[in-house]
Amino acid sequence: MKIDEQLLLSYSAEIRTYNEKEAIFLEGDAPAYFFQIIEGNVKVNNYNEEGKEFIHNILGKGQSFGDPLLFIDKKYPVNAYTLKPSTIIRLPRKNFINLIKEHPHVSMEMNACLSHRLYYNMIMVQNMASQQPALRITGLFDYLKSYTDCEDAHGFNVKLTRQQIADLTGLRVETIIRTLKKMEQDKLVKIEDRKIYY
Structure with missing residues (x-):
């Protein structure tokens, strides 16, 4: 799902650029932001005990990620890395919850x-x-x-x-x-x- 960027910015979202293969969040981190890709690609993955990678998804322009965990008190069970230089808009969790409450259609x-x-x-x-x-x-x-x-x-x-x-x-x-x-x-x-x- 894509949320209008102007709406996100009106709730104090920030636009960040990431380098290729840069971590956006890591397994075990506490969810702090709603993320939406403006440009680039993001890989969501984790590794098993032998170090074998399991890719959960590869996301692109207009797609959001990490958002289900903003509604529950759990740590990320996965990592998110850029696959190439990427521009991502991120909105702090508290602001995201306020946006959802004030814009029921988005919810x-x-x-x-x-x-x-x-x-x-x-x-x-x-x-x-x-x-x-x-x-x-x-x-x-x-x-x-x-x-x-x-x-x-x-x-x-x-x-x-x-x-x-x-x-x-x-x-x-x-x-x-x-x-x-x-x-x-x-x-x-x-x-x-x-x-x-x-």
Whole structure:
């Protein structure tokens, strides 16, 4: 969900620029801001006890992140890093809560957005349990597409590398490459110049 930038600024939001691979917040930090991307990309991830990375999402222009935790008293269970130089607007937690209270339509839009994400998260978790690689991949793509307004078939550009798809699905890169080729033959995805469209 995207909140109007002028509305955010009217509640004392600030615009910050981050370098490539800079941490925005780390696992264990207390949520202090609502974040929305103006330009750039943000990776939300964490690492297991063996140090293997698990990518939860890669977000782009107009998308917000970290917001569900602003409503509960919990620490971040994930990290957020920029993937390239990025400009992000951030609004202090207290100001964000005031904005939500004073603009009920924003609260309703946010509830709808969070419900949408939760729905696709449940579908993705179900598909991740599948032994079929194509189901795992489509579950992931449906989840990522749910963060956008795109409803067209093959209109959503999956901005992930084959390695990132493997990290997100728990599959090997070779399996991802082979399955994507089969999915393209079955017209489930379109691949142009190595870019994946779902």
